[in-house]
Amino acid sequence: AQSVTQLDSQVPVFEEAPVELRCNYSSSVSVYLFWYVQYPNQGLQLLLKYLSGSTLVESINGFEAEFNKSQTSFHLRKPSVHISDTAEYFCAVSVTQGGSEKLVFGKGTKLTVNP
Amino acid sequence: NAGVMQNPRHLVRRRGQEARLRCSPMKGHSHVYWYRQLPEEGLKFMVYLQKENIIDESGMPKERFSAEFPKEGPSILRIQQVVRGDSAAYFCASSPWLSTGELFFGEGSRLTVL
Numbered sequence: 001a002q003s004v005t006q007l008d009s010q011v012p013v014f015e016e017a018p019v020e021l022r023c024n025y026s027s028s029v030s031v032y033l034f035w036y037v038q039y040p041n042q043g044l045q046l047l048l049k050y051l052s053g054s055t056l057v058e059s060i061n062g063f064e065a066e067f068n069k070s071q072t073s074f075h076l077r078k079p080s081v082h083i084s085d086t087a088e089y090f091c092a093v094s095v096t097q098g099g100s101e102k103l104v105f106g107k108g109t110k111l112t113v114n115p
Numbered sequence: 116n117a118g119v120m121q122n123p124r125h126l127v128r129r130r131g132q133e134a135r136l137r138c139s140p141m142k143g144h145s146h147v148y149w150y151r152q153l154p155e156e157g158l159k160f161m162v163y164l165q166k167e168n169i170i171d172e173s174g175m176p177k178e179r180f181s182a183e184f185p186k187e188g189p190s191i192l193r194i195q196q197v198v199r200g201d202s203a204a205y206f207c208a209s210s211p212w213l214s215t216g217e218l219f220f221g222e223g224s225r226l227t228v229l
Contacts, residue, residue, distance in 0.1 A: 006157075009155070032216040034216060034217070036220075041222075042222055042223075043119070043206055043208075043220035043221050043222045043223055044158075044206070044208075044218075044220040045220070046217055046218075049216065049217060051216070090157060090158065094216035098171075099170065099171075100163055100170050100171035100173075101163075101216070102148060102160050102163050102171060103148075103160070103216060103218055104160065105150075105157045105158040105159075106157055107155065107156060107157035108157045
């Protein structure tokens with residue numbers, strides 16, 4: 001079964017420092033990969049996605065993620081974080097099985113940006 | 116274009132009561148998903164519905180939980196005879212189709228069972 005592992009449950013960093021949130025997936029077939037962000041008491045919002053083509057994908061607010069097939073990873077990075085990036089980040093893989101298609105999520109990584 | 120609307124945002128029930136959570140998908144979306152979020156556990160898939168059809172309920176507990184998405188009106192997740200372990204945030208998401216895999220989430224319904 002396809003699954004997602006987020007290796008860090010919490011990541012504290014200082015403002016303007018770089019950050020990497022790690023995500024590994026298990027899948028024997030082609031995958032669609034996603035990063036979602038959840039701010040306190042809100043739903044999830046799509047941050048970026050990999051469907052095909054370039055292995056490096058970017059969001060509008062400076063995050064990027066690279067699909068690495070050989071390492072089955074899709075790590076999220078930002079070169080310089082802001083206080084407003086404090087949130088929980090979820091990696092997800094699209095799973096197609098028996099006529100159903102759904103997203104399977106990792107357990108999430110809480111990013112805390114300190115001044 | 117309104118987003119995915121969930122209500123109530125907060126619901127308190129005593130053990131043994133019923134909880135009904137409603138979800139109106141985005142306009143034009145015919146696919147609805149329900150996820151449950153528990154602290155430190157991320158989001159767990161519960162059920163995937165299209166209008167009048169349950170496509171995948173592999174994540175639904177076998178008893179007390181049911182879901183529907185009628186031809187008219189919102190999708191409803193129903194939990195009968197709630198227990199304390201049902202306390203969680205329940206998120207609904209919708210999609211027009213899933214060729215790209217993107218889901219649009221509501222803000223969730225937080226159920227507390229006393």
